[in-house]
Each structure stands twice: as C-alpha cells, then as structure tokens.
Amino acid sequence: DAGVIQSPRHEVTEMGQEVTLRCKPISGHDYLFWYRQTMMRGLELLIYFNNNVPIDDSGMPEDRFSAKMPNASFSTLKIQPSEPRDSAVYFCASSLAGGRANEQFFGPGTRLTVL
C-alpha cells in the first residue's frame, strides 16, 4: 500500500511567487496534518483536517498561508505571496481514527526554498 505522497519533493521559487504544495494521504485515513520543519522552530503543526474539514489551524503562521482538502484523497497548502522566511521542509501526515491518538504516517516532505 502506498504511503503518504507529497509533491513536489523540492521547490525553489522567488519571493512574492505563489507556492502550492500537494499531499495525498493514505487511503482510508481520515485525519490529515500539515507540519513545517525549520532549524529554528523544529517541527510545528500548521493545520489538521478530519474528514476533509479543518479542525485546528492555529498553527498557520499568517494569512499568506492557506490549506484546503477538497476530498479525502487530496490536500493542498498554499503560500501566497511567498517570503524567504517560509523556506523549510513541509511534511504532510495522515492517520486513522479509531482510538484517541493514533500513529501518524508522514510523507517524504517538500523542501521549499524561497529566494
């Protein structure tokens, strides 16, 4: 069974450009998470969805960031306009409800560089 799929794996863009990161969770999982990893701040949860509905977006840094989950098999994280401080590795993860806190399966990440 395929794991969490993220695309692109690497993205280099210039400041001010729009960036869209994509995620396909594991089939059947009903939770989807977006994390950001930087040297300074470590791993931070940005937003998570349950059954395609955003549950908690308190980690989204500012209005330049937005996330959607139009269906159970696809989610996007968009940054518009991008800034150099957005450079980080962005991880998507999914999990299956059925208990209180289940193992989250992480995708390989998207390394974003904003010049």
Next chain:
Amino acid sequence: AQKVTQAQTEISVVEKEDVTLDCVYETRDTTYYLFWYKQPPSGELVFLIRRNSFDEQNEISGRYSWNFQKSTSSFNFTITASQVVDSAVYFCALSGSIQGAQKLVFGQGTRLTINP
C-alpha cells in the same frame, strides 16, 4: 499547555556503545500518548513507538528499549549496541486526550551520530 523537552541536542558515540536519549514531557491531561520518531539523513519521519499514559511497562524491540516513568514525566529511549545505521535525529512527541487529541507536540530532537 503541552510541552516536550529533549535536553540533549547532539550525542556522538562509537559503534557498539549503548546510548540513551532523554525525553521529559509536561501535560495536564490524565490520559495522553507518547511517541518516538526517527528522522534519518534521507529526511522522512519514521514512527518507532507509541505508549499510552496507563501503560508504564517498559518495552523492548530488538536493540531498542523504552523506559516510561510517570513519576518523573519521562519517556527515555535506549539503543543497545548502537550501529552506524542508527545515526539520525530522534524526536519525542506527545498528544493529549481531550481537545486536539490528534495533535502531536514534538520535542526539538536529538541528533545521534554513531561513529564507526
């Protein structure tokens, strides 16, 4: 608020040595879950273990073992007879049981280097 502290930023040992990674957590929840994840140089995050707050039994999986002590709010991870392939960043994480039960709070990670 929930918090995870991994005080050891970096550890370097010689192959075959035993090494323990420390994890201390803070939470007001009476039911919670603790996790360890491994991030090898390739960058992906690999799940290692989950432990719930009602289960204080230590766990062993091959060369890996985990020591959970509620009295000291610690969930330490020991690698016995370390190998070069164990070199990675290891993260301890915590999730609560009430609101946001699915949210993971990560520690800052410990970078472990095993030298041949």
